[in-house]
Amino acid sequence: MKVIxxxxxxxxxxxxxxxxxxxKGHKVYGVSRSKVHEKNVFSIQADVTDFEQLKQAYQEIHDQEGRIDVVINSAGMGISGSIEDTSTEDASYLYNVNFIGTFHSIKAAIPLMRAAGGGKIINISSVAGRIAIPFQAFYSSSKAAINNLTEALDNEVSPFGIQVCAVMPGDIKTGFTKHRKKNRVNHPSYDKRVEKSVAVMEQDEQDGMEPEYAARVICKLIKRKKIPLYKVIGFKYKLIVMLAKWLPSAWVNKVVGSIYGFKRQSSKNTKKAR
Known part of the structure; x- marks a missing residue:
């Protein structure tokens, strides 16, 4: 049994x-802003954007259990809309939850794991961290930042016996896209493009993997003696990430744009749109 x-x-x-x-018989502590009513989960109310709250919660868990074996950072949110139409406040809040929240959790866990001689930190990233999705710029870039954070962290904490991994799932049937914050379109030239792009995202999510499948993959990861730095979930997404790595970036970006339902305008049309 692991303390997670x-x-x-x-x-x-x-x-x-x-x-x-x-x-699977593990002791699970769930951290969220609101209480979770799941009989087998020990629910802890704490906000990942508040480091002192998180630090105190982790210390209390450690004092009670004598150890923390695994930390899984899955707190996150999304914004759909153009960069131009996104307020600084909304962008800052997303980064505070997705990136700074992950940083806070890692920062709180490291000293406790180091003292115990090791542990595992798993950061839930996304395929969007490798391939930026139009009208999801802030979500995509926050996940790219988590990937870079994970790589740097690996070199910093491996001497302490702490292993780290960025897990990159693709589309999962969770209703995440449907419930993300949707920005108001202020410029008419974005209107239909945003609508098309979000419709594709929502459909991809409905057709995506079951969350239980992703959970099983992560559970197997925890059991492994040595975890990889990156874990892409699903064959299709492994292929996409591999192709994005080897193919020219401009070509990949153009293909991504076409998948999300719009074509690039000519320079003549672009001038008219202004």
């Missing part, structure tokens, strides 16, 4: 991971 902390447990992939790990 999961952030962002109130819904989505975090909840599914917690449910699956409980079935």
């Amino acid at each position: 902390i999961i952030t962002g447990i109130s819904s989505g992939i975090g909840f599914s991971i917690a449910e699956h790990l409980c079935k």
